[in-house]
Amino acid sequence: MGGSYRNRVGTVIAAVALLLGTATAQSGIQTPEQFFGFRMGTDNKLARWDKIVDYMKLAAANSDRVRFRELGKTSDNNPFIALEISSPDTLKNLDRYKQLEKKLYFQGGAPSDTERDEIFRQGKLVLLITCAIHATEIGASQMSLELVHHLATDDSPQVKKILDNVIFILVPSLNPDGQIMVTDWFNKNLGTPFEASGIPYLYHPYVGHDNNRDMYMFTQKESQHTANLLWHDWFPSVWLDEHQMGSNAARIFVMPATDPINANVHPLIYRWNGILGQSQAAALEAAGKEGIIYNSTYTNFWEGAMAWSGWWHNQIGLLTEVASARVAAPIDQVRAVPGRPAPAPGRPRPPAGRSRSRAP
Numbered sequence: 019m020g021g022s023y024r025n026r027v028g029t030v031i032a033a034v035a036l037l038l039g040t041a042t043a044q045s046g047i048q049t050p051e052q053f054f055g056f057r058m059g060t061d062n063k064l065a066r067w068d069k070i071v072d073y074m075k076l077a078a079a080n081s082d083r084v085r086f087r088e089l090g091k092t093s094d095n096n097p098f099i100a101l102e103i104s105s106p107d108t109l110k111n112l113d114r115y116k117q118l119e120k121k122l123y124f125q126g127g128a129p130s131d132t133e134r135d136e137i138f139r140q141g142k143l144v145l146l147i148t149c150a151i152h153a154t155e156i157g158a159s160q161m162s163l164e165l166v167h168h169l170a171t172d173d174s175p176q177v178k179k180i181l182d183n184v185i186f187i188l189v190p191s192l193n194p195d196g197q198i199m200v201t202d203w204f205n206k207n208l209g210t211p212f213e214a215s216g217i218p219y220l221y222h223p224y225v226g227h228d229n230n231r232d233m234y235m236f237t238q239k240e241s242q243h244t245a246n247l248l249w250h251d252w253f254p255s256v257w258l259d260e261h262q263m264g265s266n267a268a269r270i271f272v273m274p275a276t277d278p279i280n281a282n283v284h285p286l287i288y289r290w291n292g293i294l295g296q297s298q299a300a301a302l303e304a305a306g307k308e309g310i311i312y313n314s315t316y317t318n319f320w321e322g323a324m325a326w327s328g329w330w331h332n333q334i335g336l337l338t339e340v341a342s343a344r345v346a347a348p349i350d351q352v353r354a355v356p357g358r359p360a361p362a363p364g365r366p367r368p369p370a371g372r373s374r375s376r377a378p
């Protein structure tokens with residue numbers, strides 16, 4: 019790997035770490051809080067998919083760092099969207115960078131030595147982040163609004179470095195139909211005895227939770243749009259898929275997952291999965307966060323998860339799993355519960371007190 023490549027990976031580490039940041043900059047673009055009337059992650063408040071799409075269009079219309087694309091319709095005929103975010107100069111020449119990235123992945127044949135050097139010298143790190151394929155794991159779809167505002171408006175050296183070196187593709191929801199179903203069910207029951215109850219039907223029109231098991235057959239429109247983005251349009255080098263897990267233990271899972279690794283995946287992919295996952299953990303711990311697990315719960319071998327399908331195309335594929343609230347309702351955690359396992363490495367206790375969508 020050349021120095022340029024290492025530099026670009028260093029930048030993507032910063033980009034991934036930025037996900038943990040908060041939006042503070044002011045500019046001509048309304049903040050999500052101004053647009054929705056509440057801060058993202060406020061107890062019992064959810065931004066619904068149609069309004070999320072409206073906000074992303076607004077951000078793109080008012081920023082030369084953000085492009086809005088509708089990739090097609092979902093199973094229920096809602097817009098399935100992606101944002102392309104980078105420096106204005108990069109966005110003006112996006113097709114050229116797309117060709118360099120495709121060449122990096124041998125599309126149209128292996129690159130010559132000259133072409134390879136050009137890719138590393140002039141290309142950008144192409145990073146994809148996908149959110150909330152499991153619709154009740156709704157936090158990332160809410161977070162994505164602040165992330166876009168931050169990248170569109172912040173002029174700090176950190177954000178400038180990211181924009182100059184990264185082409186960031188954001189899919190705010192891999193399951194917009196489910197986002198709508200979960201939001202409507204939550205709002206309908208708010209203030210009733212059924213508040214924060216589980217949704218009693220599948221949160222995808224056909225395949226429910228198994229929308230995350232379709233990247234070998236591509237039976238669903240959402241999988242087809244994602245595959246087109248991944249292997250025909252862009253060829254992202256790094257793909258992070260954001261999920262949520264249970265409420266009663268760790269606060270976040272980051273890569274690496276558990277052994278065994280899969281012999282059909284290049285070992286270098288596992289190395290980079292671990293390096294980038296651990297950089298997320300380091301950024302969190304440097305920010306004083308606790309309850310980070312890795313090498314736990316999720317397996318390196320499994321071929322089912324959507325975001326890990328990139329491993330077989332030599333793409334770095336990362337998973338995060340964040341502790342859940344009750345969709346948007348808070349949970350009261352207590353330290354000692356009879357029958358709960360004792361804390362151990364890889365199984366930290368949750369913090370006592372109120373656990374909510376937005377981390378303190």
Ligand SMILES: [Zn+2]
Nearest residue numbers: 152155261262
């Ligand atoms: Zn999930």
